Amino acid sequence: MVSIEKIVRASSLEEAYELNQDRKRVVIGGFMWMKMGNRNIAEAIDLSGLGLDTIEETGEEFRIGCMCSLRSLELHEGINREFKGFIREAVHRIIGVQFRNGATVGGSIYGRYGFSDVLTSLLALDTHVELYKGGIVPLKEFVQVKPDTDILVSVIIKKDGRKASYKSQRNTKTDFPVITAAVAMKGSTVYVSVGARPSKAGLVESNDSGLAAGSSAEEILKFSEWARDQFTYGSDMRAGGDYRKHLASVYIRRGITELLGGEKA
Numbered sequence: 001m002v003s004i005e006k007i008v009r010a011s012s013l014e015e016a017y018e019l020n021q022d023r024k025r026v027v028i029g030g031f032m033w034m035k036m037g038n039r040n041i042a043e044a045i046d047l048s049g050l051g052l053d054t055i056e057e058t059g060e061e062f063r064i065g066c067m068c069s070l071r072s073l074e075l076h077e078g079i080n081r082e083f084k085g086f087i088r089e090a091v092h093r094i095i096g097v098q099f100r101n102g103a104t105v106g107g108s109i110y111g112r113y114g115f116s117d118v119l120t121s122l123l124a125l126d127t128h129v130e131l132y133k134g135g136i137v138p139l140k141e142f143v144q145v146k147p148d149t150d151i152l153v154s155v156i157i158k159k160d161g162r163k164a165s166y167k168s169q170r171n172t173k174t175d176f177p178v179i180t181a182a183v184a185m186k187g188s189t190v191y192v193s194v195g196a197r198p199s200k201a202g203l204v205e206s207n208d209s210g211l212a213a214g215s216s217a218e219e220i221l222k223f224s225e226w227a228r229d230q231f232t233y234g235s236d237m238r239a240g241g242d243y244r245k246h247l248a249s250v251y252i253r254r255g256i257t258e259l260l261g262g263e264k265a
């Protein structure tokens with residue numbers, strides 16, 4: 001069981017950051033993941049009074065506050081319009097509505113969880129994270145770095161014209177995924193992110209995929225197998241590595257086929 005001795009509601013990001021430099025303290029997002037643990041937290045830093053639970057849209061980007069719930073992300077009209085339901089598809093299978101009303105975008109990205117649908121999907125887009133001290137960093141760099149004592153302020157998704165498709169597979173409806181695969185395309189550049197391998201999602205980019213509307217099934221398959229082979233796959237209680245590897249190429253291929261509007265025979 002987890003227990004918290006004291007909760008401090010930060011009145012500014014500077015205060016939250018200063019408090020978080022002491023390892024006895026910990027930032028809490030929606031507390032949905034942390035409460036599954038077994039530890040005694042001397043002091044929890046609550047960011048809920050800082051107005052970081054909104055999604056701002058401009059002509060260039062979406063800026064998602066770290067305390068924004070997964071449910072708000074899933075339902076956001078502008079995000080669904082821009083990415084044609086791509087993020088909704090990634091998020092709506094996570095447990096249930098009540099859970100997604102509690103879990104936050106900040107906790108999901110900061111945690112860099114191997115099974116994360118949120119991380120897999122956002123990696124395939126032009127996404128950055130805003131850190132209080134570290135500034136704005138591409139998500140693909142942030143995932144490689146070990147968690148430190150900075151505060152994740154917001155997640156920024158650029159409107160760069162990518163079209164994207166998301167696929168995942170679970171053994172049972174509310175379980176963690178066995179594989180997650182996101183494909184995004186902009187011209188002939190293809191971005192492929194695969195997670196739940198069971199390690200955390202990684203990204204490969206190809207500027208010369210040669211894929212375009214009208215590409216043949218064989219061309220799409222060849223690229224999908226290449227993209228699949230850029231990642232490693234492991235086994236755990238949910239699936240074997242070979243099975244995950246097989247699923248990855250199937251879902252990458254289906255995603256690309258969908259984005260290209262079908263394939264030539």
Ligand SMILES: Cc1cc2nc3c(=O)[nH]c(=O)nc-3n(C[C@H](O)[C@H](O)[C@H](O)COP(=O)(O)OP(=O)(O)OC[C@H]3O[C@@H](n4cnc5c(N)ncnc54)[C@H](O)[C@@H]3O)c2cc1C
Binds near residue numbers: 109150
């Ligand atoms: C049973 C269960 C099943 C799940 N299944 C899935 C699934 O299938 N797919 C999926 O994608 N996700 C899944 N998740 C993860 C979930 O979607 C969230 O990603 C997770 O709960 C973290 O979000 P949170 O708001 O609860 O964060 P918390 O539990 O509050 O925090 C998580 C971590 O992030 C840190 N943190 C939080 N906010 C910040 C911040 N702003 N700055 C710095 N550090 C911060 C905390 O200190 C902590 O280390 C599951 C979680 C649970 C508990």
